Amino acid sequence: MKVKVYADRMSQPSRAVIIFCKVNGIEFDEVLIILAKRQQLSPEFKEINPLGKVPTIVDGRLKLFESHAILIYLSSAFPSVADHWYPNDLSKRAKIHSVLDWHHTNLRPAGYVMNSVLAPFLGGSLDSKAAAEAEQILTKSLSTLETFWLKGNAKFLLGSNQPSIADLSLVCELMQLQVLDEKDRLRLFTPSKKVEEWIENTRKATQPHFDVVHKTLYGAKDKVEKQRKMGTTVSKPAFQSKM
Numbered sequence: 001m002k003v004k005v006y007a008d009r010m011s012q013p014s015r016a017v018i019i020f021c022k023v024n025g026i027e028f029d030e031v032l033i034i035l036a037k038r039q040q041l042s043p044e045f046k047e048i049n050p051l052g053k054v055p056t057i058v059d060g061r062l063k064l065f066e067s068h069a070i071l072i073y074l075s076s077a078f079p080s081v082a083d084h085w086y087p088n089d090l091s092k093r094a095k096i097h098s099v100l101d102w103h104h105t106n107l108r109p110a111g112y113v114m115n116s117v118l119a120p121f122l123g124g125s126l127d128s129k130a131a132a133e134a135e136q137i138l139t140k141s142l143s144t145l146e147t148f149w150l151k152g153n154a155k156f157l158l159g160s161n162q163p164s165i166a167d168l169s170l171v172c173e174l175m176q177l178q179v180l181d182e183k184d185r186l187r188l189f190t191p192s193k194k195v196e197e198w199i200e201n202t203r204k205a206t207q208p209h210f211d212v213v214h215k216t217l218y219g220a221k222d223k224v225e226k227q228r229k230m231g232t233t234v235s236k237p238a239f240q241s242k243m
């Protein structure tokens with residue numbers, strides 16, 4: 001029986017889980033849950049995940065949510081998954097967990113993206129104060145990635161030359177910044193050259209699946225740029241989802 005993956009590809013953790021399955025040859029059925037239509041709050045979906053969030057997986061009798069838990073489970077349950085994603089070495093696993101735990105409270109650019117770009121597309125208003133506060137946290141997190149988590153000349157986190165679930169999770173998170181204006185992306189990433197290289201390394205290591213799964217986000221970026229050039233906004237674009 002295939003794993004069922006309930007996801008919305010505008011959701012960064014959903015993308016991480018889908019890419020991971022594709023890269024590692026895990027057979028799955030993708031069930032689209034459109035967050036913009038609030039399908040995650042339907043009674044049918046809440047029977048699967050009472051918290052009403054994606055991604056969620058069902059594997060036999062197991063119903064599991066929270067993307068980090070899902071990635072750890074898939075790494076452990078499927079023999080096709082290469083060891084570097086979630087090593088058998090307990091010390092290496094512990095270090096991966098440390099990055100994932102740090103991720104939850106630090107590297108979350110959604111607030112900045114929402115308050116600096118996307119709010120008008122949802123019928124809301126930009127909040128410069130909230131955007132400035134979120135940008136401070138994001139800038140600090142990018143600096144921490146640059147100077148601490150990306151060690152030496154290694155291509156991936158924690159001094160590794162192969163990607164782990166932490167690399168995939170964090171890179172998918174940062175890809176949400178694609179919807180920003182080019183000058184804002186440059187301002188954020190210019191001090192973080194190693195971060196830019198790491199993002200590209202992770203993208204290349206998971207091709208062609210990385211770009212295929214991110215097509216929805218790339219489409220959202222194009223729509224935002226088109227609306228920006230026109231100087232108009234729309235109330236509820238089809239691409240929008242919960243971050």
